Amino acid sequence: ANEESGSGDGSGLSGTIDGAGASSQEAAQQAWRAAFSEKNPDLTINYSPIGSGGGRERFVSGASDFGGTDAALEGDELSKAKERCGDLVELPVYVSPVAVSFNLEGVEKLNLRPATIAKIFNQQITEWNAPEIAEANPGVDLPDTPITPVNRSDESGTTENFTDYLSTAAPNAWPHEVSGDWPVPGGEAAKGTSGVKSAIDAGQGTIGYLDASQAGDLGQVAVGVGDEFVSYSPEAAAKVLEVSERKKDQGEHVFAYDLARDTTESGTYPIVLVSYGMACGNYEDAETGELVRSYFEYILSEEGQRKAADSAGSAPISQALREELRPAVEAIGANG
Amino acid sequence: MAKRIEVEDLDIYYGSFRAVRNVSMTIHPRAITALIGPSGCGKSTYLRALNRMHELIPAARVEGRVVMDEQDLYAPGVDPVDVRKHVGMVFQRPNPFPTMSVYENVAAGLRLNHKRIRKSELDGIVEESLRGANLWEEVKDRLGKPGSGLSGGQQQRLCIARAIAVKPDVLLMDEPCSALDPISTHAIEDLMAELKENYTIVIVTHNMQQAARVSNYTGFFNIGGTGEPGELVEIDETPTIFSTPTHTDTEEYISGRFG
Amino acid sequence: MAKRIEVEDLDIYYGSFRAVRNVSMTIHPRAITALIGPSGCGKSTYLRALNRMHELIPAARVEGRVVMDEQDLYAPGVDPVDVRKHVGMVFQRPNPFPTMSVYENVAAGLRLNHKRIRKSELDGIVEESLRGANLWEEVKDRLGKPGSGLSGGQQQRLCIARAIAVKPDVLLMDEPCSALDPISTHAIEDLMAELKENYTIVIVTHNMQQAARVSNYTGFFNIGGTGEPGELVEIDETPTIFSTPTHTDTEEYISGRFG
Amino acid sequence: MSTPTKSRPAPPETDPPGDSTRLVRGSLPRRASWGALGAATLVAAVVAALTGFSVTLFVLLVVVLYTAGMYVWSRSAEGRRKAADRAFTSVVTSAFLIALTPLISVVITVISRGAERFDGKFFSYSMRGVVGDGGGAYHAITGTLITSGLATLMSVPIGLATAVYLVEYGRGRLAKSITFFVDVMTGIPSIVAGLFAYALFTLVFGAGTINGFAGAVALSVLMIPIVVRSSEEMIKLVPDDLREAAFALGTPKWKVILRVVLPTAVAGISTGVTLAIARVVGETAPLLIATGTTASTNFNPFSGQMATLSVFSYYEYASPGVPPEPYLARAWTAALTLMLIVMVLNLVARSISLFFAPKTRS
Amino acid sequence: MSSIGQDAVQGRRARKRPADQAFRGITTGAGVLILVVLAGVAAFLLIEAWPAFVAPAEEIPGEGGLVLYIWPLVFGTLLAAALALVLAAPLAVLIALFITHYAPRRLAQLLGYVIDLLAAVPSIIYGLWGFTVLAPATLTPTGWLAENLGFIPLFAGPASTTGRTMFTTALVLAVMILPIITAVIREAFLQTPKLYEEAALALGATRLEMIRTAVLPFGGSSILSGSMLGLGRALGETMAVAIVLSASGGITFNLISSGNPATIAANIALEFPESSGVAIDALIASGLVLFAITLVVNMIARAVINRRTDFSGAS
């Protein structure tokens, strides 16, 4: 019923564009798509949250018009993407804090240093009343419940960002490689963000990492940054991108970042997931390029970022950064 | 209609097992030929060889000749489907098609064989066949009802009507009354007596009284023992077989000393 | 062993359909009672009522009394399983258990009844039963082979051996020879003649000659028409029935004027 | 009735007296099983209450106590065999009841969670332009009907024809290998079917060909073996009687099959086919890959991605927005809708088979 | 009415009924098409998996090579499916008996229908149900097992606090395959010739004894083939396992802890979306292995059934 009413006054853009990629962006994409097609009733935008890997693969092979990925294009894929696009455009579109959440009776908030977090998830600290935890949380009554770490069972960008954080911020306590696959066997594993959330909810003494927007009323970890403990918030998360460095020599319109997980900057929440949008300078069909460009323009508009923050809990990208990205957005579809 | 059949040196096999050996006989038109004999002696097998139903069983085959109208039914190039149109068959257990009405059952043979047939013509043939099978009066008010809703005897007559609707030359019946009660049996026997005016009829029966009552010719099959082939001991006019058979086996069987 | 059975006013139903009406008869011990009659008159139904096999059919039931040893088999509290141990049964189609060897088939009934039975004792009973069924000589070398590998007649005797191995008092047989060739039929008839020294035997047969040959008493069942219940027309010593029956129906049936 | 017992010569000697048949043994009173069940429930309740109540424990206790109790009681009164028989009856019955519990639990779970969004809007709205609250699954319902419908259109003719081949023609090596590989095919994991269809369409129609038809092909791979199996069984059940009757009328084989065999088996075949549809209508993994998803209604299976109920339900559950509640509610309602579709399909199958079933009595 | 003689004259040439030939051709073609599709699936798997076979070990996820990558998955797949089968098969036999030999006939038909319904519940629903309802319900029993029977390796514990264990997964799979196995066995039991049932009863067998002598031996091969069908379904189940199982560990027989090996199908669903390059090839290689397992299972089943036929034969 909703589709009959809107369409047909001929105003705005029309056509269909297909995107695919990171599931982390799905909620935000939903918001963007909804708002943008409200403005353009004859336009259909699809986004299949098939995952970053699939998203990159489809984008590179030309199977999708635009893509979403939690990890920036690299190596072989990067060159192939350039081959497809001529002028590759890759931009951060979605920044979201990753919460470390727990379920422990009587405790609602905990301070944990990076090394402690690493040891907990590496199954070296196994009881909630371990001295290392107690030391950072004076006055909190910690029970002797065993700790059940919960991780993602599926390969995921969240895991990749979280392990990246652990290995950067606590290199000594976290010997594992950075990967979208959880490297430590034997913990509780669950599929998807909602699986992790439910598993933390269901168990006792559980702790896990998940997209902060889904953390709900679980117990919250304030993460040690320098000498202070920072709880997640959109602003604290967005700050990371500002203190991070753009990767060099990737391409004129490729904005990939080496995130400064080990920052000591006050008020920064370092466990963030940055998800990129991928698009091309050249499209076989000029109209498609036009549509993708206007969609990306909307995504990176102030309104677009606010919509995502409202319905996906993401951290809006700052005005300054948006300005920096503008030329890249304008390059989409510009060459054909 | 009503053809004569000459069977010459027929051997019938199931794979390598020879079930019936070396049968020769003449089947007379406009007459009922009854085949009797103990169980397992190959009566059914033989009967089914007469319209090439036998070969539907995997690995089954025959050797010898079955000649009708100077044409060997087993000659190469003869289509068994055509043979069966000329030589119809009624089975031991009444088997009307369960998905069809009485009318459709009778019309089945025609519908399945002819592309187009006018409704009025078909109506005529159905009525005629049902009358021929002595069933018209009983079912004319429920031609649209399922055929399997009839009583056993009615079902069997329905099957006969179905068989004669395609106007065959010969009608084979394998123990057509053995699943029926005495009253239905009477009805079928009366019917056979009428049908033989127009058809060549071959009937297999376990019931010697029935053979004596209805048939003009009687053939006696016997078997040496388990695993041996059955064979035709003798065939003659019915009164002769029942009064003065040539073979002692026949006499013993008929007098009830075995079987 | 060998008990007398008094049947009093037995009505047998399939749901609301009364298949057999008001039968009373005495079945004598150490004798063969044959039941004859046209198809569908309820012979099998009646026979199966004698060892309470009838009630296995959903909604089937009986009214009346079947008295053996002053005990009504249908009295409340009587366990049909026990009844069947005393009144054994042999069926029309030989049905040895296909997954069992000859030996196991014969032993099957015993294995059910006795917790532990010594091998030597079991061996003894199996041999005795097979001898009793006139089968021992033919199968003693292949007791371990599947029972279904035997010929039809041997299978039927195997079923008889299986039935008598549990030492019943009464043996019911429903057309035990109708699927057999004449030679096997002879063997079974001889066997029945021997068995009647020790058992009460009731046999249903379609074959009047067989009834005349083997039985001491013959009962004739008839049916009014389709849907009517069958009933016992008369029962008497076999020679009497076959020479001077009281009822014209009996005479007509026996002389082959119908059926 | 004649004179069944008129005077006759002295009957053969009768049995020696005393060798009497024992037909009546001790037996349990008629309400024994109810009594025992009551007692078992009582004891189980007490035990469960003492150890901290748990439904599972309670039910298991009732079953075990009842079975054991009946066995012991019956054994002392009626003997070993009767006791074993009674115990087994109780085991069989409880096994059945136990098997029913998950079904009931599944149904209750899905209904209670799916009820919230089970409203008119859910069945008339798509997700186009919807964020957070509201919206519906109209697009997914039509997508599911289209993909499963197409899959059925492809699978039924192929599956049925194969079944006909196996029963009516198949002998020798080819038939044997088809039979074998149809069994193997039933074991293809659904996700592999999806990957296969995706690869096939990429190969033939170029990269990114994700549409309803690709999904239908994937579903067909899963559906065909089920159709073959069930149709084969049903065609086998058609009595040879009927085939012979038709042959005896001088009917060529193909007409015998089309006009007599298949109509007789149609009731069973339709049940089998509906079960096969029911089996694939809820498939998620292959559609995820081959059909994709969209928020809008797409009636064209040959172009563009298409939403389906299972994929919709999965994504609403797997990547909800903020707050997640309306997304999860939609996920469960979509699952409920799927279950209803399956149930309706089953009812349809039953009506079809009642309608087509060979009539035995008028 | 034409005579057969004339028909035959026409027949001297091509008296092959074209319609018959065509119909036969079509049905045979359908059968062959199935083989082609299957060959297509196999070829697809082989081609796509090939790079993983030749890739250096460190490029395979886990960096231990293909065998080390797939072996735990094979183990998990077999463990979950076998457990499910062990739980479901005996229950299916009992249920089939209940429906065919114990329940009143009307009721039995209805019950058969209800059980069939179970078969059609989408697997995603089973996944959600297993996660939200069944898993929490197993906490008490698994806790008890870990505490009291922990010396048995199967119950070594520590018991999972969420219940999303191999044990729960096997239960879910068992529920999912139960209807299929039951349906096959039920049909077989219904078709046990009355002949043999009556033979047993006439010997004075109780119902249980009749079932033992006449029904079960007859159903033997169907119990096996039904189980194989169920096993095939359990081996390939994807979504339910992916949602329910906490797949975080290597090879272990411990059924009640958090650390469980994944199954092949679930692993594909879990890894495929975020994978690229050789990782995808490795996933498809694991799919190929699963395919091979299914093939072998079916072959074994066939062989066993065929070997049994000589003693269950002529009926």
Ligand SMILES: Nc1ncnc2c1ncn2[C@@H]1O[C@H](COP(=O)(O)OP(=O)(O)OP(=O)(O)O)[C@@H](O)[C@H]1O
């Ligand atoms: N389909 C078959 N395959 C193999 N052998 C068969 C087949 N049908 C019948 N036979 C065998 O052929 C022989 C003759 O059987 P047939 O049925 O013709 O006898 P019959 O005289 O009709 O017996 P009945 O009076 O019992 O009907 C028997 O030995 C039988 O076992």
Ligand SMILES: Nc1ncnc2c1ncn2[C@@H]1O[C@H](COP(=O)(O)OP(=O)(O)OP(=O)(O)O)[C@@H](O)[C@H]1O
């Ligand atoms: N299971 C059944 N349900 C309902 N009616 C039945 C059933 N079995 C038999 N009948 C009916 O009961 C009547 C008697 O059948 P029964 O089989 O006892 O006859 P019969 O004398 O043994 O016949 P035959 O000589 O053909 O074996 C028939 O009308 C038959 O249709």
Ligand SMILES: [Mg+2]
């Ligand atoms: Mg015959």
Ligand SMILES: [Mg+2]
């Ligand atoms: Mg009978």
Ligand SMILES: O=P([O-])([O-])[O-]
């Ligand atoms: O967004 P994810 O890759 O963590 O599912």
